[in-house]
């Protein structure tokens with residue numbers, strides 16, 4: 001059954017027409033049958049459509065690993081509460097999704113057994129999301145006030161907020177945020193500090209050129225702005241039971257979830273050894289290296305290795321490159337993944353990678369080529 005589901009889904013994905021048809025038919029059927037649902041979604045549905053594919057792809061790729069699939073769907077259900085989506089909305093979506101799958105498939109080879117297989121899968125998908133949405137005790141979203149906005153580079157800002165009440169996230173998790181300058185456009189950001197009883201939270205944001213939300217965060221955020229933050233997501237964490245030391249690799253603002261975990265570990269008496277590689281194109285892209293050096297100086301289990309592709313800062317950021325404090329690892333030159341892989345196989349470590357989707361993919365590839373087994377590597381979804 002799994003192989004038939006996979007084959008039918010990949011036949012839909014194999015053509016641009018199939019992809020467009022699936023997402024378009026799903027949303028048009030849903031809104032035709034339930035016009036009141038339209039207001040729950042942003043005006044432009046491009047990102048929603050993309051995420052629908054990614055979610056289906058993830059589920060279908062991982063059907064053998066039920067725990068993973070159910071955990072993912074439950075997080076998705078909790079996350080969708082930020083749009084005002086509740087359990088009852090999911091049952092209404094089931095028919096639209098089945099119609100969309102059927103409609104996108106080549107009709108001549110659609111069979112009754114495929115209808116059964118897809119109906120069962122859609123039932124599982126939507127039931128799990130509905131249950132998780134209905135049974136979550138946490139608020140759907142927290143209000144938070146911006147208390148600091150520091151532009152460290154032309155295209156990068158650190159934003160500090162105080163939530164109306166503490167948000168119980170685990171160090172390493174990310175949250176969905178909505179800013180007043182871009183209503184109803186939610187984006188994921190990783191918390192750069194562990195949770196605390198005062199509701200303080202910090203995000204590191206890089207401006208993506210042509211993006212809707214990140215330029216507004218970097219250029220327009222003001223102290224006093226009110227943000228909405230929704231349920232914590234993701235599972236980047238140090239496995240303490242397995243006994244393995246840790247390799248963390250972060251590029252640009254991708255250091256945020258690693259930094260939060262290292263700060264959290266610094267409050268514990270015993271920790272595994274952590275090698276933290278921090279990379280960027282220019283030395284100035286290692287914008288938080290001083291904090292990481294401070295953490296390393298006071299925590300002997302932590303080794304920080306700075307890496308940059310260029311040795312000097314660019315002309316548009318004419319600031320001297322800081323020297324590492326005595327005794328700490330000197331900065332290495334090269335592409336982050338390749339530099340880490342130069343050290344050989346990391347087969348004895350638990351590994352976390354954080355950064356842009358392109359950086360994560362190339363780093364995974366470099367590590368695997370160097371003999372590191374892929375099952376040791378964790379990263380957030382490449383949305």
Ligand SMILES: Cc1cc2nc3c(=O)[nH]c(=O)nc-3n(C[C@H](O)[C@H](O)[C@H](O)COP(=O)(O)OP(=O)(O)OC[C@H]3O[C@@H](n4cnc5c(N)ncnc54)[C@H](O)[C@@H]3O)c2cc1C
Pocket residue numbers: 174187188189190191203204205206207208209210211212213214215234253254256356357380381382383
């Ligand atoms: C789990 C997770 C955690 C994240 N944590 C952070 C974080 O801590 N800090 C942070 O700054 N960002 C983080 N992001 C990325 C963030 O959610 C947004 O995708 C990013 O800020 C761009 O949003 P936008 O609205 O400006 O661009 P959009 O309007 O969404 O996209 C505009 C265009 O830029 C492309 N694009 C989007 N992101 C990137 C990218 N990173 N590199 C190159 N092209 C891109 C899109 O494909 C699209 O073509 C995280 C993403 C995920 C999935």
